[in-house]
Amino acid sequence: MALDIQLVQSSKKKHKKDRKRNDRDSGTGDLAVTEEEEKRKRRKERKEKKEGAIDVVEVENGKEGNKLPAILADKPGPCTEPEKTKRKKEKKSRKDADSDPISVTESRKTKKRKRKHDQVSDAAAPSPSSPAASPKRPRVAISPAEAEDYLKAHNINVHLSPGTSALIPITSFDALPIPDSLRGAFSAFKEPTPIQACAWPPALSGRDVVGIAETGSGKTLAFGIPALARLLSSPGDVAGKGPRALVIAPTRELALQTYDSLSALDAVQCVAVFGGIDKAQQARTINKGVQVVVGTPGRVLDLIRDGVLALGGVEYLVLDEADRMLDKGFENDIRSIIGYTKPGAARQTLMFSATWPEAVRRLATSFLHDPIRITVGSDDLTANSRVAQEIEVFDDEREKDQRLLAHLKKLAPKKKEGSPLAARVLVFVLYKKEASRVENTLRRVGYSVGALHGDMTQPARLEALQQFRDGVVRLLVATDVAARGLDIPDVGCVLNYSFPLTIEDYVHRIGRTGRGGKDGQSITFFTGNNHERSLAGELARVLRESGVDVTPLSNKFPMSVKKKTHGVYGVFFREDVDMSAVPKRIVFDD
Structure with missing residues (x-):
């Protein structure tokens, strides 16, 4: 192949010399030289005009402070020595490839694709001279000093494990690193609530979270936004697979309300499962493929035992109103449900509660991995100050x-x-x-x-x-x-x-x-x-x-405080004893 190319090139050179000799003999050589000089002259004029335009751009640039006209600013400047060398090499490579039509075709296609890509990139990129085209920049995260003032102002206590960096709350929706499709969830609000501002940073980073806050503090979005953001970052194929996120609530109405809040964003497939509704209809919805399941403990456990709901792919678990679920005697059901999900650190778990009793602490110790505990107000139950x-x-x-x-x-x-x-x-x-x-x-x-x-x-x-x-x-x-x-x-x-x-x-x-x-x-x-x-x-x-x-x-009643009794076990309940543990062997004395 190389030998053929050399023969073709040598024949071209010989043909060119013969043609020049004939021109001189016939007297047409002077005409060819004159045409060549005119071409060189026109090229020189175009080059001088281009350099003059570039000089104008540079002068305007110095006067107006980098405000260049878009047309002139995009024009290339005079060629430098490396660029000339590069162009000579490209010209030489094109001559070498003339004998191979396949290489020429591929080279032209590649250049065409490159020009098209450059045009699309230029159209997508905003012009630096146009302020309207520049994207809106999110607010910068607050400083550690501002974060400390925020926590004090809202009476927030953050409990971190040793070696963990300080929590910086997200005090603005603009600073929230989530897809734009989720921002409609808080379009009617001015700023995040304290529990949202403090729960979002660890939840979005994949940490386990325990949130203690009064009722009506916006806990649904505190765990809902990180859940949807996580699912959207790696959507995958949901057909025929189990859910990736599970939210457990104590009552039917609360489960339905949480479902409405999450499904309103139309980001992922959700389903609500609770008693009083046809189980077959819920099973059909699950079989079509869902990513988020919101339900009460009893119905979730029923669907698991029926073989309809598989929780082996659950990587995001939320226990909402945990204290209420334990008061209603759902602790064993919750433990059974969690046992079907991904184990240990492979699952992110968030627990929200209005109080922090011993039973909730024990549940958190069992299933949460190095959690960050955020308390807005007090660990004890307090009324809404508003x-x-x-x-x-x-x-x-x-x-x-x-x-x-x-x-x-x-x-x-x-x-x-x-x-x-x-x-x-x-x-x-x-x-x-x-x-x-x-x-x-x-x-x-x-x-x-x-x-x-x-x-x-x-x-x-x-x-x-x-x-x-x-x-x-x-x-x-x-x-x-x-x-x-x-x-x-x-x-x-x-x-x-x-x-x-x-x-x-x-x-x-x-x-x-x-x-x-x-x-x-x-x-x-x-x-x-x-x-x-x-x-x-x-x-x-x-x-x-x-x-x-x-x-x-x-004036009419005694002010003594009665000891709290359990909703199921009454006055015989002891918080310091794990009620889920049962003796494996009983030995009687003789």
Whole structure:
């Protein structure tokens, strides 16, 4: 091949010499020389014109401070010596390749692709001279000193393991390193809540997190945004595979609310699983392929045992309202569910709770790997500081109906169906039959009212809750199924017609108002009958912490604090004993 190329080149040179000799003999050589000189002259003029344009650019550059016209700035400058050498080599290589048509074709295709790529790159890149085309830069992370001031201002305690760098909160949505498709989740908010600002940095970096914060503090987005960002960073193929993220909630309503918040972003496939809904329909959705499962412990465990739900691919686990789930006796179910997920450090686990009792600490120690614990406020249960609390003490329980109607007359002056009220009013009662009775009483006097309790079917409960959210019904009578975690917008007042069985339920009830940074109001009827008398001391403690006068309580009831009892094991429960451990062998003495 090389020999053929050399023969072709030598024949070309010989042919060129013969042609020049013939030109001289025929007298046409002078004409050829004249044409060659004219070509050289035109090339020289074009070169001088180009250099003059570049000089103009340089002068303008010095005067205007690097503000170059886009056309002139993109033009190349005069060729330097290395560039000339490079061009000579390219010219020589083209001559060598003339004899190989395949090489010539490939070279032209490569150059064409390169020119096309350069044009696309130039079109995509913003011009430095155009400020409107420059992308918006996110805010720079705050300094360590500013982070310390932020933590003190919001009463945040961060517990880190030795050798861990200090936590720098994300105090601006612009500084949040997530895909743009997720930013619609907080378009209606000005800035992150304290638990969000502190939970996002470790959660986005893959660390395990324990978050202790009051109800209504934005915990759903605190764990939801990192979960979706992680799944979007490596989407993979979800068809026929199990979920990669699992969120466990204590109640059906809270599970559905979390599902609505995550699925509204339309980022990944989600499904909500809980009791009261056809299990076959949930199984069909799971079989189509989902990435996120949100559910209650009982239904999740049922689907696992039925062979429908496989958790071997779960790499992101969230335990929401962990203290509530343990109080309801779900500890063994939770341990069983976690046993089906990825083990140890292969799984990122986040646990959120309103309190930090020994049972929650033990669960965190068992399943979280070197977690960062973030406490907003206190480890103990505290009321929302934005809720104005009012207590009314009754000597006769029969007076409560009259006082209820008097309060609703101020809060809900219009009674006709569909007419707007001043704000949504949520009335809490203790028992299901009591909820039905109060609902009928209010309906008889002309109020448009809904109900939410355990005797209702799941579709009826969802419909009542949705109507209350949408404002179709602005007065709702509910038992404690609506006390935990539900985010209902614009609840102006919570009225406790009957006092709950625990002080924790009281705090969570009044936490349905004053959400999203808004102020709220709570009115509580207290008679001192049955279980209420023993809770007077704990109620007084919560009221004192919020700056409320407790004289009406202290004058009539003892201020002693009763020892907390477990929701399942009662007074016999001991927090220092692992209830999940059972003896493997029992030996009796002779």
